[in-house]
Amino acid sequence: GAGVSQTPSNKVTEKGKYVELRCDPISGHTALYWYRQSLGQGPEFLIYFQGTGAADDSGLPNDRFFAVRPEGSVSTLKIQRTERGDSAVYLCASSPGGGGGYTEAFFGQGTRLTVV
Amino acid sequence: AQSVTQPDIHITVSEGASLELRCNYSYGATPYLFWYVQSPGQGLQLLLKYFSGDTLVQGIKGFEAEFKRSQSSFNLRKPSVHWSDAAEYFCAALGGNKLTFGGGTRVLVKP
Numbered sequence: 001g002a003g004v005s006q007t008p009s010n011k012v013t014e015k016g017k018y019v020e021l022r023c024d025p026i027s028g029h030t031a032l033y034w035y036r037q038s039l040g041q042g043p044e045f046l047i048y049f050q051g052t053g054a055a056d057d058s059g060l061p062n063d064r065f066f067a068v069r070p071e072g073s074v075s076t077l078k079i080q081r082t083e084r085g086d087s088a089v090y091l092c093a094s095s096p097g098g099g100g101g102y103t104e105a106f107f108g109q110g111t112r113l114t115v116v
Numbered sequence: 117a118q119s120v121t122q123p124d125i126h127i128t129v130s131e132g133a134s135l136e137l138r139c140n141y142s143y144g145a146t147p148y149l150f151w152y153v154q155s156p157g158q159g160l161q162l163l164l165k166y167f168s169g170d171t172l173v174q175g176i177k178g179f180e181a182e183f184k185r186s187q188s189s190f191n192l193r194k195p196s197v198h199w200s201d202a203a204e205y206f207c208a209a210l211g212g213n214k215l216t217f218g219g220g221t222r223v224l225v226k227p
Contacts, residue, residue, distance in 0.1 A: 004159075033214065042120075042206050042217030043160070056214060091160070102148065102210060107160040 002026070004108035006092050012114045013082055021077040021111045025094030032075050033105060034067055035091040043091055049075060050097055082115045089113070118143050118211050122218035129197050130226045137192040137221050139207030148210040149190040151181055154220075155203040163205075166190060177201070199225050 005024040013019050025032050030051050035043035045059040052072045060066075064082075069075040079086055089112050093105040119142045129135050141147060148167050152160040164175025171183040181192045190207060202225040208215040 031213070035215075035217075040219075042122075042208075042219050043215070045214040045216070048213050050213075056212065059214070093160075102213065104150070104162050104165060105215065106162075107152075109157070109159040 004092055004094050004106055006090075006108040006111050008111060009109065010112045010114075012116060015082060015084060015115055017082050019079050019082055019113065021079075021090050021113070023075045023077070023092030023094075023108060025073065025075070025092070026106055027073075029094035029096055029106075030072065031095040031097030031105075032069060033093040033095075034075070034077050035093065037089040037091055037110070039088070046077070046090075079113075082113075084115045087113055087115045118147075118209065118216050120207055120209050120216050120218040122205075122207055122221050124221045125219070126222045126224065128224040128226060131199050132196050135192075135194045135197045135201070135223065137205050137207075137223070139190045139192065139218060140188050141190065141207075141209045142188065143209060143211060146185060149181075149183060150208045150210070150215070151175065151179070151190075151192045152206045152208060152217075153177075153203050154206065160206065163192070197223075197225055199227065201225055 007022045032049040034046040037043040048056040049069045064080045067077045089110040091110045093107045095105045121140045150165045151163040163179045166183045204220045204222045206220045207218040
């Protein structure tokens, strides 16, 4: 079946602009995660959704970052007033969730965001 | 604070030689532990995971890892490396439904 899909694969934007990054999780997965991977570093947690609600947004760096998952499937990460320091690969992952406990997260290929 | 450390940033190994990648974690309790591989232009692929039970876990692509509670370590090993194993490897620990990743180890394979 299809894996986690992220669009666009690459995004170049000017400093100060607004961007949206999209994630299509694996069908039926109730848990969805966003991570950010800066050059030469490991991924860092941003936000976790269980269904439609953000269960943990403690990793969002500031109020310029916001994410939604209105129907419990597709999620959009929104970044306002982009800064050059926001340049990174944004990774989305999904997992089955539910009452069976954590199993594993399946990652998309990421969106490479470059702010110029 | 919870953390995962991968002491080696780069490792170069000859094809056919053995490989060991180090991972240490700092958590209040034994977390769930994972190893992922990331090839250029590819997403993160899970190699193996440890939740509980047997401390030696087998994964895909001939990899294995050993959990050692006394050393807070979860090192990854492969007996004989192939050129296709050249990639970046990440150790991760799960706490509170979020993964904390180490900084990664880049593996270069010499012919």
